Amino acid sequence: MKEQLYIFIDKTGVCFKEFQSRGSNDGERKYNDMLGTMLRGGKKFIVGDMLSFRDDLLNAGYEWGIDFYVRKAGFL
Secondary structure, eight states: OOOEEEEEEESSSSHHHHHHTOOSSHHHHHHHHHHHHHHHTTOEEEHHHHHHHHHHHHHTTOOBTTTEEEEEEEEO
16 A cells, blocks of 8 residues: 655745744753754655654644645655
8 A cells, every 4th residue: 555645845934944943951952953954954754754753843833835845745
């Protein structure tokens, strides 16, 4: 069975980069830096990861459809 892949699109051109430097402690900043790097690099994600990372961006104050969105990117 093929699994759908998704890719994040930064509509503003800066939200993923800004997200990389956010965080209230060292561990959170390292996680955000790693995730921001993957998002900016065009990495493709399975649905579970996509939903989790979408929630991370939403919780950081970015808005779905305004700052970023996700589109289908083929199959695994």
